[in-house]
Structure formats: structure tokens, C-alpha cells
Amino acid sequence: MTLAVIGCGNPNRRDDGVGPEVIARLRTRVLPAGIGLHDAGTDGMAVMYRARGASHLILVDARAPEGEPGAIFDVPGEVLEAPPPQSLNLHDFRWDHALYAGRRIYGEDFPARVKVFLVEAGSLELGLGLTAAVATAAEEVVERIAALSAAYAAGGWA
Numbered sequence: 001m002t003l004a005v006i007g008c009g010n011p012n013r014r015d016d017g018v019g020p021e022v023i024a025r026l027r028t029r030v031l032p033a034g035i036g037l038h039d040a041g042t043d044g045m046a047v048m049y050r051a052r053g054a055s056h057l058i059l060v061d062a063r064a065p066e067g068e069p070g071a072i073f074d075v076p077g078e079v080l081e082a083p084p085p086q087s088l089n090l091h092d093f094r095w096d097h098a099l100y101a102g103r104r105i106y107g108e109d110f111p112a113r114v115k116v117f118l119v120e121a122g123s124l125e126l127g128l129g130l131t132a133a134v135a136t137a138a139e140e141v142v143e144r145i146a147a148l149s150a151a152y153a154a155g156g157w158a
Helices: 014-026 044-051 095-109 132-153
Strands: 003-008 035-041 056-063 072-076 113-120
Touching: 003 014, 003 044, 003 132, 014 035, 014 056, 014 113, 014 132, 035 044, 035 132, 044 095, 056 132, 072 132, 113 132
Parallel strands: 003 035, 003 056, 056 113
Antiparallel strands: 072 113
8 A cells, every 4th residue: 555645736826736746745744655756747658657556545736826825725636527528639638537537447456435626726937936825825735744654554544
């Protein structure tokens, strides 16, 4: 049994980099054994490959700005799974497609338990660094993942 934590997003577009930032912050922490931390950037196929073989998966990504920047949404993965478009362009294959395809391709070798943290972006403009609200939310997500990691190490989470 392993837990994969995957951050998604583009750090060159301000708050879209929240997933990789959460992974970078988690790497500075002492986490229980059996936890893999991965920065998938914008590569949906990497999500599918990194999740394979894990029993549990946590994904972190930015959510398009619609409401309050820094709001955190904790969503079960099965709610966000989506079939990939009929396309030969891998840029169209996102992490939500990876959840759908990975479950069908790998079956029992794909995580049964998937949790997604989406953080409402304040800015997706070109530039480096998170906005203040999203930086604060990133730390909250780190704390939540640390707690989930401890629960996982104690026997998993339901």
C-alpha cells in the first residue's frame, strides 16, 4: 500500500503553480514512509503513470478564478474523472482524464481512494510566485495532506 501525492500546474502562470508549490513544501517535511511526492506539471500522462501502483492518491491543482481566491475545494476523485477527448494531442490529456483512463487501463493497480484539492486561483497571468491568498491556501493544503499522510500511515483513510 502506498500513497502518491501529485501536484499539477504551471508555475510560470502565477497561481496555476499551486500544485508544484505544495509538493515543494511537502518535500521539506518529514512524512511517514510509503508516501511518494510528484510534481507532474501540466502532464496528464505523468499523473496516470505516477498513480499506477498506489493504493491512495492525492492530487493538488489550481481552479480557474470564479469566486474567492484561495478557497480550497476537497473533492473525491471519482466526481472529477472525465473521459479524454478523441485527440492525438497529448496536451489535451489532463489529470481528470488520467483518473478516468488509469482506472480503466490499470484496474486494481490504480488507486481506489482518490482525493483532489483544488485551490481557487487569484491570477493565472504569466509570472512567478503565488498570490498572497493562494500562498496561504497552499500552506493549509500542506497541513491537510500531512494529516492525511499520518492517517494513511496509521492504516489508511476511509
